[in-house]
Amino acid sequence: MDKLFAKQFAKKWEKSWNSHGINEIMDHYASDVIVISPIAGKLLGNPEVKGFDAVKSYFMKGLQAYPNLKFEVTDVLLGEESIVLYYINQNGIKAGEFMQIDDEGKVSRMYAHYSE
Numbered sequence: 001m002d003k004l005f006a007k008q009f010a011k012k013w014e015k016s017w018n019s020h021g022i023n024e025i026m027d028h029y030a031s032d033v034i035v036i037s038p039i040a041g042k043l044l045g046n047p048e049v050k051g052f053d054a055v056k057s058y059f060m061k062g063l064q065a066y067p068n069l070k071f072e073v074t075d076v077l078l079g080e081e082s083i084v085l086y087y088i089n090q091n092g093i094k095a096g097e098f099m100q101i102d103d104e105g106k107v108s109r110m111y112a113h114y115s116e
Contacts (some may be wrong), residue, residue, distance in 0.1 A: 001101065006083045009094035009105070010076045013085065017071045020063050026056050037112035066090070 007114060009028070016024035030053045040058055041047035044063060049058045063069060070090040077084040082100045094115035102108040 001078050001081060001083065003078060006078050007074045009083065009101075010020065010073045010085055012069050014073045014087070016072060017069065020069065022056060022060055022063070025059055026052070028107055029110075030102050030104065030108045033107055033109070035110045035112070037110075038114060039112065071095075 013028055029052060033050075033052055033055050035049045035055050035058065036047055037049075038047060039062060041051050043061050044058060049055050054098065068090050071087045073085055075086040077086070077090045082098060084096055084098050086094070086096045096113045098111045098113075099107045100109040
């Protein structure tokens with residue numbers, strides 16, 4: 001993992017979410033992705049979402065539930081084969097997402113954390 005990849009990834013990730021374009025969003029995620037999020041628990045009744053199609057469906061529900069969704073990445077942390085994106089959403093809530101990155105530069109596992 002290098003700083004340039006992480007910064008570029010964060011910029012593209014933020015832009016794709018703010019565009020609300022599901023295909024652009026999903027370009028960041030691996031076919032075998034696992035997402036664990038309290039929001040998934042609220043929207044789906046289960047905080048763990050497995051597989052590309054299930055994650056895509058979850059993200060689409062999220063975009064419908066939050067039509068004014070907007071993210072502003074405020075920091076990017078590097079790890080071994082992982083990054084953490086810190087951002088603020090449209091409601092001023094702080095969030096952090098730990099993302100395990102595979103060999104193709106895609107998110108294979110993501111854990112979401114929120115300040116509320």
